[in-house]
Amino acid sequence: MSGLWFLDRERTIAGPGFSRWMVPPAALCIHLCIGQAYALSVFNLPLTKLIGITHSAPADWKLTDVGWIFTLGIVFLGASAALLGRWVEEGGPRRAMFTAALCFGGGFLLSAAGVYAHNLAIVLLGYGVIGGFGLGLGYISPVSTLIKWFPDRPGMATGMAIMGFGGGALIASPLSVWLMAKFSTPTHVGVAEAFICLGLIYTCFMLMGAALVRVPAPDWRPLGWTPPAQATKLVTTANVYVYQALRTPQFWLIWWVLCLNVTAGIGVLGQASAMSQEMFPGKVTAVAAAGFVGLMSLFNMGGRFFWASVSDLIGRKNTYFCFFILGTILYSLVPSTGATGSVALFVVCFLIILSMYGGGFATVPAYLKDMFGTRYVGAIHGLLLTAWSVAGVLGPVLVNYIRQYQIDHGVPKAQAYNITMYIMAGLLVIGFLCNLFVKAVHERHYMDRQVPESAALAK
């Protein structure tokens, strides 16, 4: 890395007078870009009409094939976050953000070449594999830096960045539609050009984040804040090495806490439009359902900041208790909203549920920091994101397959989601129990008591 000296962790240590409020925009530069992943579906239909233009020609890609681009991206997000977490932690945030920018932007450019050549394998390699690595690296890169800059409000700080991931889709969706319209002609779908523009925009934007980011000096403290002299019951002052964390029950309990919370939210997120129309036939139109989905995106995003900030006041464990208790009640209520025809109550239930879905993502880095300390929190967070990948399969499968099973067995469409809602409520009860069993990590896992050979160097 001698030619890339400016990426070294030492070069990013903030000088005196640097404001910590410069760091959240740096993190948002990354998360607002990689959040585009949630809006990738706007390209799905155009990608199936690259040859037929107005309709899908026999030689065009099928929608099921195109769906693999997103799936592969999320798989590589999880894999890179889990595998490269330690590299991110030890190399510093600028190197990780720089690499994420090149991977994510480069993935778009390679995908554009794949679209031009009408070769799906190149698109899968571009966005799915290389872009997916950018997604994972970008997702975890600012987490521990923000926690170190905001030891007094770690939940709020990480919540702000992870809110950006939710917000990224809100920007990417209209921007992508606009770009495709700009480059489309009667004989050409403007997907490749839109990919090139997005690749260049996102690379520049993410590189600005990499340039802005700083890590605090080791002895730096926020003005007027003194670190607690002793660890409290559920907030440690020690550090646990990244792979040692895997040997603790706390890691796996929090893994299930996240997995079950996400499973409950992600299934309805994908089915919200169809569900609202099927549960309230004649009352909710397709246009209104699209509005409902938009409102859910806003609550998903807002919940990330709101609940993570609340967790600084009431504690992480209590915040997850709120998610699980409130979520169980709300999911149990949903079937009765269908039975009574109360659209308003249905909407309110799901908006709160979606705020807690986002809140679960945003609160978990601070939960890990409380349990395992700040030294390897980003890397441990990376490992925990495998729970997201599992939930990404579990949630939609539960909602879609149980609905289909119900319909196949003669249940009216309006009631086809009832069993699923009760199952979701049940999953949240299990999540509640997992959260209940989370206790402080035993001292034997702390780095200064059991130092792995490679961690000793990092210290």
Place this chain on the structure above:
Amino acid sequence: MANPGQGTRPIHLLLAWSLVGIPFLFGVLQTLKNALKLFQ
């Protein structure tokens, strides 16, 4: 060791937050506009 710097000026903060705040607000407003269809 900390790198020497001039410290952060308010204009730096304003620029940095505008850089992320303007596109973010654009996205939120666009989504809100779509979301209002629920109440029509």
